[in-house]
Amino acid sequence: xxxxxxxxxxxxxxxxxxxxxxxxxxxxxxxxxxxxxxxxxxxxxxxxxxxxxxxxxxxxxxxxxxxxxxxxxxxxxxxxxxxxxxxxxxxxxxxxxxxxxxxxxxxxxxxxxxxxxxxxxxxxxxxxxxxxxxxxxxxxxxxxxxxxxxxxxxxxxxxxxxxxxxxxxxxxxxxxxxxxxxxxxxxxxxxxxxxxxxxxxxxxxxxxxxxxxxxxxxxxxxxxxxxxxxxxxxxxxxxxxxxxxxxxxxxxxxxxxxxxxxxxxxxxxxxxxxxxxxxxxxxxxxxxxxxxxxxxxxxxxxxxxxxxxxxxxxxxxxxxxxxxxxxxxxxxxxxxxxxxxxxxxxxxxxxxxxxxxxxxxxxxxxxxxxxxxxxxxxxxxxxxxxxxxxxxxxxxxxxxxxxxxxxxxxxxxxxxxxxxxxxxxxxxxxxxxxxxxxxxxxxxxxxxxxxxxxxxxxxxxxxxxxx
Numbered sequence: 001x002x003x004x005x006x007x008x009x010x011x012x013x014x015x016x017x018x019x020x021x022x023x024x025x026x027x028x029x030x031x032x033x034x035x036x037x038x039x040x041x042x043x044x045x046x047x048x049x050x051x052x053x054x055x056x057x058x059x060x061x062x063x064x065x066x067x068x069x070x071x072x073x074x075x076x077x078x079x080x081x082x083x084x085x086x087x088x089x090x091x092x093x094x095x096x097x098x099x100x101x102x103x104x105x106x107x108x109x110x111x112x113x114x115x116x117x118x119x120x121x122x123x124x125x126x127x128x129x130x131x132x133x134x135x136x137x138x139x140x141x142x143x144x145x146x147x148x149x150x151x152x153x154x155x156x157x158x159x160x161x162x163x164x165x166x167x168x169x170x171x172x173x174x175x176x177x178x179x180x181x182x183x184x185x186x187x188x189x190x191x192x193x194x195x196x197x198x199x200x201x202x203x204x205x206x207x208x209x210x211x212x213x214x215x216x217x218x219x220x221x222x223x224x225x226x227x228x229x230x231x232x233x234x235x236x237x238x239x240x241x242x243x244x245x246x247x248x249x250x251x252x253x254x255x256x257x258x259x260x261x262x263x264x265x266x267x268x269x270x271x272x273x274x275x276x277x278x279x280x281x282x283x284x285x286x287x288x289x290x291x292x293x294x295x296x297x298x299x300x301x302x303x304x305x306x307x308x309x310x311x312x313x314x315x316x317x318x319x320x321x322x323x324x325x326x327x328x329x330x331x332x333x334x335x336x337x338x339x340x341x342x343x344x345x346x347x348x349x350x351x352x353x354x355x356x357x358x359x360x361x362x363x364x365x366x367x368x369x370x371x372x373x374x375x376x377x378x379x380x381x382x383x384x385x386x387x388x389x390x391x392x393x394x395x396x397x398x399x400x401x402x403x404x405x406x407x408x409x410x411x412x413x414x415x416x417x418x419x420x421x422x423x424x425x426x427x428x429x430x431x432x433x434x435x436x437x438x439x440x441x442x443x444x445x446x447x448x449x450x451x452x453x454x455x456x457x458x459x460x461x462x463x464x465x466x467x
Contacts, residue, residue, distance in 0.1 A: 003234075008177060010254070014138065014139055015180055025265065026262045029262075029265050030130050036412075037108045043346055043425070043427040044091050045427075049086065049090065069087055070430065079214070083210060085161075085214065086209060086210030095267045100263075103156070110133055110140065110161070110165060114172055118172050125451055128453075132172050136164045140160050140164035162188070163233070166180075166220050169216055175220065186219035193211070198325065201322055205325055268403075278331050284400040287400065291398070294390075294396075296340055298391060304384075305383075306368075309372050312368050317330075319364050323354070324349040333354075418441045443455065443459065
């Protein structure tokens, strides 16, 4: 069997798998990922960037519109996918794949694309929606596992997100396996995204997730109309692995064990709105703070184990971030939030907090020690050690081998993801009522019983944000 035939066989399985075919653990995982991703997207609706997109694309007349999460306005389906996908990555709250190979955020792009398309076409049951999301997550995580790991300058959340979005939307549109292969090929014609945005703290860090969502949505729509793409976008001679990863990949990770081993269960959920690499240090300080009752007044310095320079340099930018993107990639700033309040939240990324003298002063006490690691910070997430040096001379250290939210070692169960969702919704452009939030969480837990997934959106709508 050649690679084209292998891909068609893989896609046929993912096009035809039903929710009831998922193992019980995977069923629960997909519901958690949906709840986590939608919470991140609703919170992201208040970001300046997403408000700009609303002004540019919201409320356009069209025969096929979809709801904009968090603002509850509507837009043409591709514009809605752009905005909702951007929202999901706006605060760095979306999930992280930690199952081996390349790390990426998969759920935000996939879940928002699928829900946007389902809202636009109507009549999609909860079981159909769950199957679409689960199949797309599985495909995207298999692509990630097939690579050798590391980022290589690519923003894989965006690059791979085009394929995940296309897969999810193809399922919602009930495309054949052959049409879905073409949708993936059309996505490959668009797939891009880079990490240059993090150095310049640019809006494109979040926007690239939205571009992947709208690109995959467009690909599925075009494939449904008969537009064709290459038959193997992944391990063909000019495919993704050859061009983007210099031919270094393991095809067995893509093709073998489909519907037998569910690799997407390697996705973890982040408790805090910052880069995944910071989460280990936040976990170590959270544990250290609770165990030794640390406060900003008692701590003289926080010393870090071997840490990648991009998270502590340039020093002044990491201590006093220029904007939210700087803060999300700053270990000194995120740890200052944790030491001060025992957590980090979206409110800490607002301008008043970024300029808070007390928080900046704490961040100045966060210092690296030892040699900096070499290589690609995206390849894996090594143990993170934080040492607190107190004013009275005592020292306490804590190592987080696994960060809070790790999929197998320190997972967030459905109740914990529900609490995260509750913490997200006050940051919405138009926050839902508490009653609506509780009904929404309960409905996601029973999503397989909903006759129409758009009921979720109707639960949350208040008066839409004014144009």
